[in-house]
Amino acid sequence: MSLKQLFRQPMLRAMLGRQHIQALRSMTTQSDKVLVDLDPKTGVAVVQMNRPPVNSLNLEFLSDINNTLDKLHNDKSCRGLILTSSNNKVFCAGLDIMEMYQPQTDRLTEFWKTLQNVWMNLYGSRLATIAAINGHSPAGGCLLATCCDYRIMVQNFTIGLNETQLGIIPPFWFVDSMEGVVGYRQTELACQKGLMMTTDQASKIGLVDEVVTPEVVLQKAQNEMVSWLKIPDYARQLTKSQMKMPNINKLRARRDEDVQHFVNFITKDSVQQALGFYIENLKKKAKK
Numbered sequence: 001m002s003l004k005q006l007f008r009q010p011m012l013r014a015m016l017g018r019q020h021i022q023a024l025r026s027m028t029t030q031s032d033k034v035l036v037d038l039d040p041k042t043g044v045a046v047v048q049m050n051r052p053p054v055n056s057l058n059l060e061f062l063s064d065i066n067n068t069l070d071k072l073h074n075d076k077s078c079r080g081l082i083l084t085s086s087n088n089k090v091f092c093a094g095l096d097i098m099e100m101y102q103p104q105t106d107r108l109t110e111f112w113k114t115l116q117n118v119w120m121n122l123y124g125s126r127l128a129t130i131a132a133i134n135g136h137s138p139a140g141g142c143l144l145a146t147c148c149d150y151r152i153m154v155q156n157f158t159i160g161l162n163e164t165q166l167g168i169i170p171p172f173w174f175v176d177s178m179e180g181v182v183g184y185r186q187t188e189l190a191c192q193k194g195l196m197m198t199t200d201q202a203s204k205i206g207l208v209d210e211v212v213t214p215e216v217v218l219q220k221a222q223n224e225m226v227s228w229l230k231i232p233d234y235a236r237q238l239t240k241s242q243m244k245m246p247n248i249n250k251l252r253a254r255r256d257e258d259v260q261h262f263v264n265f266i267t268k269d270s271v272q273q274a275l276g277f278y279i280e281n282l283k284k285k286a287k288k
C-alpha cells in the first residue's frame, strides 16, 4: 500500500486525527537532507540539517531547504521553526566550497540565486524562528543563524563570518544580517577580520542570545519558542516584517547585480587560487 493510500484509511484517520495526518504527510515528503518534525499540537517544526559530513550548502541542499521553508510557510498549522543540525559538532560549515572552486558559470549562477532565495525566505519568514546552534557555524552557517529571530548556542564551538580569511568577501546581505543582530561596530570588526568567535565571545557581543550545554539545547529552544508563540501571530509578524523588509527589499532591488558581482568575483584567477589553497589546507587538517 502506498503512503497516499495509507493516509486515506478511515481507521488511521480516526486514530490519528486530521492534523497529525497532515504533519505525517509533510514529514514523509521531505528530503533526507532536511529532516522535519512538525508537532501538530504546538505548531512548532524542528528542522534538522542532515547533509554529512558538515552540512555544507551546495545547490541541491539549498533547494531542499527552500522547498522545506515553502512547505512550512504554506502549512497554516505551523507557527514556529527551530533550525538545528543532525550533526552535534557542526551546525553548518557554510557554503560548499566545491561549488565555488573551478565552477561552471550556469551552475554557479543557479547556486547563488538559490542562496539568495533561502536568505529571503528564512530572514523574512512569517514563522517565529530559533536557531539551536549545536556545533560550529562558520560563514554561510552564521548567515543561517543570523536569519533567525533568536539564537541558542552550545558552548565551546565557533561562529562568525570568516569570508575574508578565505580571501573572499561577505556579500552586503550577509553583513546586513549580522548588523541587524550585533550592530555596526561589532559587524565591522567581525567581518573585516573574518573573526571566528567562540560561543562565549559571540554571546558577549550579542551574536548569540543564550549559551547552553549540548544536552539541553533543543529543550531550551522549545521553551523559548513557547514565549514567542504567546504573542499574537499578526502582531509579531508585522513587527518583524517592519524591521526586516528594508534589507530584503535592498537585495530584491540589487539581485541581478549581486549575482553578477558574485560570478565575476569568484571566477577571478586570484580568488580561485586562494580557494584552492584553502581547500588544500582543509583537506590536510581533516586527514590529521
Ligand SMILES: CCCCCCCCCCCCC/C=C/C(=O)SCCNC(=O)CCNC(=O)[C@H](O)C(C)(C)COP(=O)(O)OP(=O)(O)OC[C@H]1O[C@@H](n2cnc3c(N)ncnc32)[C@H](O)[C@@H]1OP(=O)(O)O
Pocket: 053, 054, 056, 089, 090, 092, 093, 094, 095, 096, 097, 098, 136, 138, 139, 140, 141, 162, 163, 166, 168, 169, 170, 171, 261, 262, 265, 266, 282, 283, 285, 286, 287
Ligand atoms: C564591488 C563589490 C563586489 C562584491 C562582490 C561580492 C562577491 C561575493 C564573494 C563570495 C562570497 C562567498 C560567501 C561564502 C560563504 C561561505 O560560507 S564559504 C565557506 C566557509 N566555510 C568554512 O570556512 C568552513 C570550513 N570548514 C571547517 O572549518 C571545518 O570543516 C568545520 C566546519 C569546523 C568542521 O570541522 P570537522 O568536524 O573537524 O570536519 P573536517 O574534518 O574539517 O571536515 C570534514 C570534511 O568536510 C569538508 N568540508 C568542511 N567544510 C567544508 C565546506 N564549507 N565546503 C565543502 N567541504 C567542506 C572537509 O574538507 C572534509 O572533507 P574530506 O577531507 O573530503 O573528508
